[in-house]
Amino acid sequence: MATDDQERRGFKGWRSRRQWAIATSAPEQRPETAPQDRPAAAPEETPAAADSAIDEATDAGLQVLQELLLGDRTATIDARLEQLREKQQELEHHYYDPKAVINWLAPLIDRVIHEKIRSSRDEMCQSLTPLIDELIYQRSREDRRAMSRALAEIVPAAIERCIADSPQTIAKALAPEVADAIRLQIELDREAIIDTLAPEMGRSIKRQIELERDSMVDALYPVIGNTIRKYMREVVRTINEKVSTALTAEGIGRKIRARVQGVSEAELILRESIDFEVMAALLIHKSSGLVMVEVQREDGHLLESEMFAGMLTAIGSFVRDCIAEPDAAVSDLNEIEYGESRILVEMTGYCYLATITRGDLPKAAIDQLRRTLQRLVLYYGREMEAFNGDRAALPPIIQQSLQNLVDSCNEMASKAKKPPGPPWLLVALLGGAAAVVMLSTLWGGWQAQRRSALLTAARGALADRPELAIYNLGARFEGGAIAVTGRVPQERLKTLAFDVAAAAIAAADGDRRVVNRIQAVRQPPDPVAAAAEVARLTAIFNEQPGTRIQARYQINPSAADSAAIGVVVLDGQTLQGKDLQTFERAYARIPGVGNLENRLRVVRPGTETRLYFGVGSPQPVAIDTRYKIDPVRRFLVANPAARLRIIGHSPADEPNGGDGLARDRAERVRAALIAEGIAPQRLAASGTSADPPQVSASDPQWTRRCVRFETVPPERPFP
Amino acid sequence: MTDISQKICLVGDFGVGKTSLIRRFVDRQFSDRYLSTVGVKISRRQVEVAEHPSNPLPGRNIQLLIWDLEGRSKFKGVAPSYLQGAKGVIIVSDLTRPETVRGVGDHIDLFHSVNAQGAVALALNKADLVADPAREAKSLLDPQQYRRAFATYLTSAKSGIHVDEIFEAIALKLLTQA
Numbered sequence A: 001m002a003t004d005d006q007e008r009r010g011f012k013g014w015r016s017r018r019q020w021a022i023a024t025s026a027p028e029q030r031p032e033t034a035p036q037d038r039p040a041a042a043p044e045e046t047p048a049a050a051d052s053a054i055d056e057a058t059d060a061g062l063q064v065l066q067e068l069l070l071g072d073r074t075a076t077i078d079a080r081l082e083q084l085r086e087k088q089q090e091l092e093h094h095y096y097d098p099k100a101v102i103n104w105l106a107p108l109i110d111r112v113i114h115e116k117i118r119s120s121r122d123e124m125c126q127s128l129t130p131l132i133d134e135l136i137y138q139r140s141r142e143d144r145r146a147m148s149r150a151l152a153e154i155v156p157a158a159i160e161r162c163i164a165d166s167p168q169t170i171a172k173a174l175a176p177e178v179a180d181a182i183r184l185q186i187e188l189d190r191e192a193i194i195d196t197l198a199p200e201m202g203r204s205i206k207r208q209i210e211l212e213r214d215s216m217v218d219a220l221y222p223v224i225g226n227t228i229r230k231y232m233r234e235v236v237r238t239i240n241e242k243v244s245t246a247l248t249a250e251g252i253g254r255k256i257r258a259r260v261q262g263v264s265e266a267e268l269i270l271r272e273s274i275d276f277e278v279m280a281a282l283l284i285h286k287s288s289g290l291v292m293v294e295v296q297r298e299d300g301h302l303l304e305s306e307m308f309a310g311m312l313t314a315i316g317s318f319v320r321d322c323i324a325e326p327d328a329a330v331s332d333l334n335e336i337e338y339g340e341s342r343i344l345v346e347m348t349g350y351c352y353l354a355t356i357t358r359g360d361l362p363k364a365a366i367d368q369l370r371r372t373l374q375r376l377v378l379y380y381g382r383e384m385e386a387f388n389g390d391r392a393a394l395p396p397i398i399q400q401s402l403q404n405l406v407d408s409c410n411e412m413a414s415k416a417k418k419p420p421g422p423p424w425l426l427v428a429l430l431g432g433a434a435a436v437v438m439l440s441t442l443w444g445g446w447q448a449q450r451r452s453a454l455l456t457a458a459r460g461a462l463a464d465r466p467e468l469a470i471y472n473l474g475a476r477f478e479g480g481a482i483a484v485t486g487r488v489p490q491e492r493l494k495t496l497a498f499d500v501a502a503a504a505i506a507a508a509d510g511d512r513r514v515v516n517r518i519q520a521v522r523q524p525p526d527p528v529a530a531a532a533e534v535a536r537l538t539a540i541f542n543e544q545p546g547t548r549i550q551a552r553y554q555i556n557p558s559a560a561d562s563a564a565i566g567v568v569v570l571d572g573q574t575l576q577g578k579d580l581q582t583f584e585r586a587y588a589r590i591p592g593v594g595n596l597e598n599r600l601r602v603v604r605p606g607t608e609t610r611l612y613f614g615v616g617s618p619q620p621v622a623i624d625t626r627y628k629i630d631p632v633r634r635f636l637v638a639n640p641a642a643r644l645r646i647i648g649h650s651p652a653d654e655p656n657g658g659d660g661l662a663r664d665r666a667e668r669v670r671a672a673l674i675a676e677g678i679a680p681q682r683l684a685a686s687g688t689s690a691d692p693p694q695v696s697a698s699d700p701q702w703t704r705r706c707v708r709f710e711t712v713p714p715e716r717p718f719p
Numbered sequence B: 001m002t003d004i005s006q007k008i009c010l011v012g013d014f015g016v017g018k019t020s021l022i023r024r025f026v027d028r029q030f031s032d033r034y035l036s037t038v039g040v041k042i043s044r045r046q047v048e049v050a051e052h053p054s055n056p057l058p059g060r061n062i063q064l065l066i067w068d069l070e071g072r073s074k075f076k077g078v079a080p081s082y083l084q085g086a087k088g089v090i091i092v093s094d095l096t097r098p099e100t101v102r103g104v105g106d107h108i109d110l111f112h113s114v115n116a117q118g119a120v121a122l123a124l125n126k127a128d129l130v131a132d133p134a135r136e137a138k139s140l141l142d143p144q145q146y147r148r149a150f151a152t153y154l155t156s157a158k159s160g161i162h163v164d165e166i167f168e169a170i171a172l173k174l175l176t177q178a
Ligand SMILES: Nc1nc2c(ncn2[C@@H]2O[C@H](COP(=O)(O)OP(=O)(O)OP(=O)(O)O)[C@@H](O)[C@H]2O)c(=O)[nH]1
Pocket: B012, B013, B014, B015, B016, B017, B018, B019, B020, B021, B031, B032, B033, B034, B035, B036, B037, B038, B069, B070, B071, B072, B125, B126, B127, B128, B129, B155, B156, B157, B158, B159
């Protein structure tokens, strides 16, 4: 330890001591203590015994002593010293390389912490506590996956404990987020949430409904609707089966017609009984009964929609208050019938859709109605919830989807109403059927079996392709050939379906002729789906660095073609000119987008930079030199083909200013960029006393003294 | 520009003149016959406030959807579900029946339990039947309840006094809240 006495001895003595100290201590064990130019630390590390031995010696004396004592060992010591020095330098270098430091220290830290915790646990806690949340936050930003893995093991246990300790608190904390979370998750991955929720569904839904019924209903509506529809599909299939076993005279006639027309009998039965019309569709705010959106047939007499909606809502409330069982969780009015007319009510959390029809809507129309409402709730649920009586504040697309819905239902009706074909056709068909029956009897049972095996093969192949299985595709005999039948929404699917069926038939009977009777029907585009797709694409494009676009999907009601009714307005900026076409093409491919208004700009970063100058000075202000040159350099490095024109500005009325100074300014900046490693031939400097774009004499004077950049396309020479 | 639609309710004890006030406001008519309302009746009238200086949305009118609810009686209260979604309420009482004025507080309570932020106007009706309606009102109405309303009017469905005024006041109030 250094005493006052030792300190007074000064620098001279210290140097000798240092050498001694090095020679007597084991260098490998204490490399950190090898002092080089840290005088203050050295005396502490010098053994006290050595001190007293050296005190009497002078520098020269010491040399002699060394020689005597150590002889040629001095050489080894020098080499050691050199090694040490290197080692120390390496160490110092590592100070600035955090990774290396961590590697060095890691094995020690564990032990230190252990020791510390053992000796003073509370202290340790106190010093770590304020850091922990920060640590977790940082770490989870660095490596989400690892953090999740680490937490996953304790979180369930922690939650379990928390639920056991105070179930109320956790319910309260989670409840408001549940509906939103579910809504989001449904958007992202609908199947996953169904799988996860299914086992716990009943209980948690009940609980949440108790807490906040409306938002829950809205969140779940899209899923519930689907589930119910799945169930209904089963029901229809059962009906189908029943029908096919009913062999009445009328049934057989229908059977033949069904075969000939390539539709299922059940559908035919439905068609025969169809006569319907949608008079109006109203989207009604559930609690207030105000009309949010309405569509009415123009020819019929107009409905007093506001009064109607109010009364319907009041009736709904009345039914709920008085008739529904008090314990039933959700029970609402579904249908009101009076004479020929019907009001269908489809409820969601914050609004409901009332459709006023004459006659029964076919299942397909009801399906479409549900689908539309599901989408509206999914995409515009928030706006609907916030409805405050101002219809103009709702997205116009809701109105448009409702209009499309009514139109397409009524289209369905007018198709269904078409008079049946002339009777001779039926006679001919019956004749044909009779002929087929006769022939098959003649050819014998094996022939008939073979034919039906062919059809089964074709149908099976169609049903096995997932992308085709959802369409009602089939195969039937047309004379000696097999016709593949059904309706698909795209030309591509038509070809695919035909190829699949033909391949299956060829495998069973290589000579059989196959004809394509599939219809590709172009479905009217769904604006809600289109808007969602536009939003999705935009999000994807915006993930590209440098791309910032906003896309709006608008409806142009006056468009002549219903396919061209949607307009996408693009705004924003991107880095490269070729992006413009890519984006344009992608948006134009969305069904329901007819027109595109492209206001995108190509903006190259760095080149919008301007450097500013003091009055009469050719040198940019210091802060601009410091911060604005580098972004330009980076831009040039990132775009090796790009070249820059550097334009200096100095207004004629600037003291000592004008064209000359303007040029000087540009040259200075050019030189600075060249000094940063940019090839001189990529940079051209010029100057002008004219004002830069967007600046005029009325602007602040300093904005007129600047240097700016323009990119020069690679193929063109510098102007 | 479309109108903004708002739902309001008229609430009060039976026979105080709710239906008569609405009829006066919407159809400009009055009848001495008493036909008690069953359930709900809905009426509609546009209130022309587009040019009104205190309209926060100049150029836009408001369409009132007025729900006339069955009056409260000894046997039946007002059904709260009818009050849902109403941004405002006119609570009607009958100056010739003191108990109806004293019951105003219950009606406000009920309305606020459904719409905590809703606007409340008080109509002390049948003012034509009372010699000094202002004095009568002062003696009957609890000042505390008076303060819970943003406006109080002495109305008469028969003479039409202050009928348009109370509806216009609530319309403007709803526009400022929307
Ligand atoms: N003189 C006078 N009579 C009124 C006035 N308002 C209502 N009346 C009469 O009071 C009676 C009841 O009026 P309604 O308007 O039907 O009362 P209500 O509040 O709708 O009654 P319920 O529907 O049963 O709750 C009727 O005979 C009206 O003519 C008024 O301002 N002056």
